[in-house]
Amino acid sequence: MDPAELLKDLVRIDSVNPGLVAGSAGETGIADYTSAWLECHGFEVTRLEAEPGRPSVVGVAAGSGGGNSLMFNGHLDTVTLAGYDGDPLDPRVEDGKMFGRGTFDMKAGIAAIMVAAATAAAQPHRGDIIVALVSDEEYASAGTEEVLRHFTADAAIISEPTHEDVVIAHRGFAWFDVTIHGVAAHGSRPDLGIDAIAKAGRFLTGMDQLTRKLAEGTQHPTLKAGNIHASLIRGGEEISSYPAECTISLERRTIPGETADTVEAELRAILDDIAATDAEFQYTITRGLERQPFEVSPEEPIVQALLTAAKNSTGQDLALRGEPFWTDAALMLDSGIPGLLFGVDGGGAHAATEWIELASLRRVTSVLTQTTLNYCQ
Template sequence: MPVNPRDLLAELIAIDSVNPDLVPGGNGETEIVDFCTEWFKRNDFEVHRLEQRPGRPSLVAVKKGTGGGKSLMLNGHIDTVGTASYDGDALKPEVEDGRMFGRGAFDMKGGVAAMMVAAAKATERPLRGDVIVACVADEEHGSKGTEEVLTRFTADAAIVTEPSHLEVTLAHKGFVWFDVTVEGKAAHGSRPELGVDAIAKAGHFLVALEQFSPTTEHHLLGKGTIHASLISGGEEASTYPSSCKITLERRTVPGETPAQVEAELTAILDHLTATVPDFRAELTRTLARDPFEADHDAEIVKTLIAGLGTPPVIRAEPFWTDCALLDQAGIPCLLFGVDGAGAHAATEYVDLASLDRLTEILTGTITDFCG
């Protein structure tokens, strides 16, 4: 039988599911998938375990409908960031002043608990459409979990239960990562006429980067941003550095593409090559995730908003989520989740009233959309 989402959340928090791609030696998702598997089986769901990457499973639980209805996927990630920086016992859920504390309480085991309980409650009576619950691995690093789920499952619509403070999130930024390798020429520090200082040349690029401003502007997200995340170069104090590597992150808004961003950076580097003596650099794109914007008129958006009972707050998020992957797969979706604070922080909590409210709203949305 369905349990109280507060009780389920406490059990989920107590399971270590630190992403090992973020924290070497992290526990990963195996233990929490084992727990969720048994929970869904007790609630009469058909359970599928996906584990293309050994030790990094995701789970898809399905309650098939009677036929003729629309299918809905609820998606939430079960991995967390590390616990070492948490203030206290990150795996010991504690309740105080209407809040539950613990690693993942806000990001995003609260959303996972709500969608699990809502799916079970909504399907106590048969619905016409299928209800699909995806508890996915690896969202905190590479989103390999949702990518794997989408090779096997689809739906007529989806809700991602990332925390949104019970506000309807219809857009978020994407990102593109680049490496810029500025080339110099090694030489002894006493022979400046033979050397080219790659680090000093990289400084020209960093100044140009600080002066750069994207042109595309989104009505909810504003403009994209860019920053230098990492820098390395040189061998020793007495040698001119032969290279300097800079890693960049460019946050993108709807309407911007990785190719467009790469062209912008290429133009900056080409200008420096033409105007700065001995400037040479190579640009390499390493990872790109597209921004997301929902169709405001999509049926799932209208259905969820109709169930709120009050005029919705429409918002956008600066961070990336698996909504973009679902959207790219042709599944209309939106983001809607709990209130709270502390994602990736030393103290993390979920507002328990919002957890209850989220469960209620999701239950109604599932019933209305699939029934």
């Protein structure tokens, strides 16, 4: 089984996430293809589709019993085809690279785990080998959440592109709306109005000071410090009136040990300090989405199994590191499944040109195959 040929087939299938681009194809076509492929290679396939038109596929190669179960995870959806340089659905091969939308993020990872799982499943194995190909990772991770309501495993590998490093930690995030309240009035009546936008400026200054404090504070060994930024600001009705409200939507990227609770405490400390010196300063805080940071020990059995497989397969000692962005690995860990990220080398995620190194795809597939055989024996 050649993962490069499988990758070509996957790239040709439009699977743009409709949560990102309204009316896009979604995952139905690629779910149909991968379901048929897994069934052809002996997997028992379950199709999960809590939201019509947004399927995830789970293939299970049951073991003989008594071994560790391993769940592979990869997302079927891609970002938009618009703005791509050339035909995004034409898997062009040139100079040892394959180009096309989704090659790097992350259809190469899907091809690698499908071939690795099928190769390992064809040999004796005691533990279950599970391939979870999920919808919606690029938007809300609904696919992985649905899979985890039905399936579990002793460990997981998510084959997001990692340039052949082993990622064992990444940041989380928490979203908040902070609304500063003023009093609406005609622009000619400062005696009646309170300018919510001007008051919000003091909070923005406090956020800037928090940014510097975080950078100078506790550092995670691989993730460094968390960070905060103001993403959106909304306020006012018309130019001739004092604004009654100003809402700042912000994102706080978190490291292990930080949660929405600790972030809210940081924000309230800034806001209460302002209110203590300004009797007109009033605010409310509304929590939005929170995603937890992810971290596993380098001594976790699945980490050691992959490092050993890589050494035996390629002769290389792989680097262990963290990523600044969030992935579905955190959802899996929250469900009691420790894991890691390991995937191909390449570039251009979400960009006008996207590619992977074909030699890297074959190395990753080999390492994943050997890891599966060792872990599920």
